[in-house]
Amino acid sequence: MLAVERPGPxxxxxxxxxxxxxxxxxxxxxxxxxxAATLVLLGALLAPAAxxxxxxxxxxxPMYAHTRDSVVDIVAVQARASxxxxxxxxxxxxxxxxxxVAQSYLDDRAAAGRADEVCREIADRIGDDHPDGVDxxxxxxxxxxxxxxxxxxxxxxxxxxxRCSS
Amino acid sequence: MTTTAPRAHTDDGPGxxxxxxxxxxxxxxxxxxxxxxxxxxxxxxVYFLVVNGEFRxxxxxxxxxxxxxxxxxxxxxxxxxxxxxxxYLATLVLGVAFVLGAGFRVTGPAYALGVLFLASYHxxxxxxxxxxxxxxxxxxxxxxxxxxxxxxWPGRRPPGPPATRYGWPIRLLAIITxxxxxxxxxxxxxxGGAGWLDGETLRNHIAWSTTRLDLLGAARPxxxxxxxxxxxxxxxxxxxxxxIELAAPLALASRRFRTGWAVAIIVMHTAIAATxxxxxxxxxxxxxLLPLFAAERPFLRRG
Numbered sequence: 323m324l325a326v327e328r329p330g331p332x333x334x335x336x337x338x339x340x341x342x343x344x345x346x347x348x349x350x351x352x353x354x355x356x357x358a359a360t361l362v363l364l365g366a367l368l369a370p371a372a373x374x375x376x377x378x379x380x381x382x383x384p385m386y387a388h389t390r391d392s393v394v395d396i397v398a399v400q401a402r403a404s405x406x407x408x409x410x411x412x413x414x415x416x417x418x419x420x421x422x423v424a425q426s427y428l429d430d431r432a433a434a435g436r437a438d439e440v441c442r443e444i445a446d447r448i449g450d451d452h453p454d455g456v457d458x459x460x461x462x463x464x465x466x467x468x469x470x471x472x473x474x475x476x477x478x479x480x481x482x483x484x485r486c487s488s
Numbered sequence: 489m490t491t492t493a494p495r496a497h498t499d500d501g502p503g504x505x506x507x508x509x510x511x512x513x514x515x516x517x518x519x520x521x522x523x524x525x526x527x528x529x530x531x532x533x534v535y536f537l538v539v540n541g542e543f544r545x546x547x548x549x550x551x552x553x554x555x556x557x558x559x560x561x562x563x564x565x566x567x568x569x570x571x572x573x574x575x576y577l578a579t580l581v582l583g584v585a586f587v588l589g590a591g592f593r594v595t596g597p598a599y600a601l602g603v604l605f606l607a608s609y610h611x612x613x614x615x616x617x618x619x620x621x622x623x624x625x626x627x628x629x630x631x632x633x634x635x636x637x638x639x640x641w642p643g644r645r646p647p648g649p650p651a652t653r654y655g656w657p658i659r660l661l662a663i664i665t666x667x668x669x670x671x672x673x674x675x676x677x678x679x680g681g682a683g684w685l686d687g688e689t690l691r692n693h694i695a696w697s698t699t700r701l702d703l704l705g706a707a708r709p710x711x712x713x714x715x716x717x718x719x720x721x722x723x724x725x726x727x728x729x730x731x732i733e734l735a736a737p738l739a740l741a742s743r744r745f746r747t748g749w750a751v752a753i754i755v756m757h758t759a760i761a762a763t764x765x766x767x768x769x770x771x772x773x774x775x776x777l778l779p780l781f782a783a784e785r786p787f788l789r790r791g
Contacts, residue, residue, distance in 0.1 A: 344563065352652075353509065353513060356513065358514055364667065367664065370671075377609050378558040378611050379558065381671070382671060387678070387679040394696055403750055412706055418545050421706055433551075463786070465703075467698070470702060471698035471713060472717070
């Protein structure tokens with residue numbers, strides 16, 4: 323328990339002479355223990371930065387710390403049913419509500435050569451809502467992100483990684 | 489003739505180490521530590537209830553996606569759906585006991601370890617989620633502190649006067665909070681370099697977040713475009729955010745600075761949410777900052 327509180331003797335011992343080389347200096351062990359534990363905690367918190375190794379629960383906290391170019395490759399998904407584009411939700415794309423998780427899911431699988439698998443999973447998820455069939459395309463796209471964020475045309479390149487239907 | 493033991497301070501006043509020691513040992517009421525137990529335990533409990541869908545998703549992922557992080561390294565393969573459900577539900581039950589302070593010597597550490605596992609497991613499928621680090625660390629400290637000496641169920645004898653054993657764990661929680669912010673500031677200088685401060689990196693992160701959300705069919709951040717159009721604001725905002733993070737340890741030293749810094753942190757997280765739709769709830773709602781303040785006072789006044 324973090325409940326070290328031993329009052330111990332006080333730091334002053336007025337009855338002992340200054341010249342006594344055998345003076346017993348009382349030690350507040352609780353205080354030393356607290357200092358040691360505090361330093362260990364601080365060392366543990368700083369260790370990931372010293373080792374440049376991110377982890378959990380100890381971290382370098384690198385969120386948005388790296389530089390990012392204004393032209394970015396991103397894995398995107400398009401779907402069509404009955405001749406019209408379908409607007410997919412994050413949940414339909416990656417079975418999550420978290421956009422960070424969804425993008426990581428797309429990027430990691432595409433990087434691992436598993437775009438076909440992603441394509442089929444998405445087609446299965448949305449297939450029930452489109453009984454006439456649905457076409458899904460997974461593509462790596464290169465966008466000028468500042469233009470995109472301003473609502474302007476942004477696509478520079480598009481490389482289709484997988485196509486599938488349900 | 490009288491003398492003293494080795495001096496802890498100079499004639500000009502206490503030295504830095506003595507002041508630090510005095511700060512670490514400063515007594516606090518049991519209710520303050522209990523308030524932090526209830527706030528942090530309550531927050532984490534609600535958090536894991538809200539993200540329950542994430543654990544359903546993880547249960548259905550193939551083993552090939554498993555990249556263990558933290559204590560999840562203890563597993564060679566991901567948990568089966570039933571086992572994950574049992575761990576998840578057991579952690580929630582322990583969380584209720586943690587908040588109540590019931591059987592805290594057992595339920596406190598058990599809940600903190602449960603959260604450590606769930607947070608590690610949550611980040612073990614390719615995306616490190618930094619939302620969960622600070623409350624996990626706070627729970628680990630609270631779990632081994634006398635945080636259930638007050639405001640616990642069932643009630644016990646009164647906890648007694650303010651004491652170091654209640655104050656010191658609170659200092660550790662505060663150290664965790666400010667150190668994580670300082671590390672985040674250092675990371676921007678380390679990984680982004682001086683380029684992070686000229687606003688271009690911040691601009692590209694905001695634009696990237698908007699593009700990502702756009703392509704995923706989600707709503708755009710409400711203030712992203714306005715900020716990108718007012719480009720002159722990006723440099724001061726980038727410098728300001730790094731300064732706020734690096735200045736975090738000063739919040740331990742100065743009471744006046746502490747309040748201003750806490751307000752700046754809340755504003756910063758709100759601005760990040762409005763421009764990138766990235767929300768750190770434990771920090772943005774102020775829970776992470778509570779160890780810097782007398783968290784029990786609002787409840788005592790009402791009582």
